[in-house]
Amino acid sequence: MFFGNFTPKLDDKGRLILPAKFRDDFSEGVVMVKGQERCVNLLTMAEFEAVASRLREASMTNKSTRDYVRVLFAAAYDQVPDKQGRVSVPAHLREYASLDRDVVVNGAMDRVEIWAPDAWSSYSAEQEQKFAELSDEVFPGI
Template sequence: MTGQEDQGPSSLSRPDSPDVVGASAPPLLLGTYTPKIDAKGRMALPAKFRSRLGAGLVMARGQERCVYLLPADEFRRIALRIQRTSMGNRAAREYLRVFLSGAVDQEPDKQGRVLVPTMLREYARLGQSVVVIGVGTRAEIWDQEAWQAYLSSKEQGYADIADDVLPEMDF
């Protein structure tokens, strides 16, 4: 199965949409996709993400053993924010070391593929079948079985904590 799973067009994912606040708002990455990683370690980026990620992107170690896919500008913003506190904060220094030492600049080829480096494939335990999910200003690459297990374990909690995580809003 390839492509996006049951996601329709959304004005939230278009930078020119009136729903997006600020002209310099980062692209919004949404949805779930199931590309494959080939024998050379290459993965086709979801078509909807290609223009939003831009010509350059950064892959880095993510939380819960996934790989983060970030537009270069968003990666820079995150790294600078962590770095501002790193000299006086031991936890921030340690996080920054692990985060930046596992980060790799990537440029998609003409077919929209990127190489997922061996180090990151091993870290996230990625096999041939992966899931790429949009998580707002970043995407995450998960091993397909690991993602299904994670999602199953979090579904009830998702409903239970909604009131704690989301402020009171009119939907």
């Protein structure tokens, strides 16, 4: 499970040093995909395979399913972190998420997200009140 908030920097080659607490989980490989809110999601290979398995069960005659699969898999990028725990964020994903040198890295349960700092700040500020109000919907009876 991934959790926590970190503010590393991308180097001049677009590489990210994974936060130390995430490195073991990604030691055998990481898959980067587009996130819905213009961030980059990092999934373990096992989690990506689980997502692919669920998508295989979806109806490919449904246009929304086909569209989602195309966008997700066309932009996906896999690699194994180097010995320093670095991964290269490809240019097309850096552009998609407006990533520059400064980034925000968040653990998000089954994935890690990479955000542009301004995008994360705006998103999290907007979600604070909704977060408090959603507890009854997400955890009924608690």
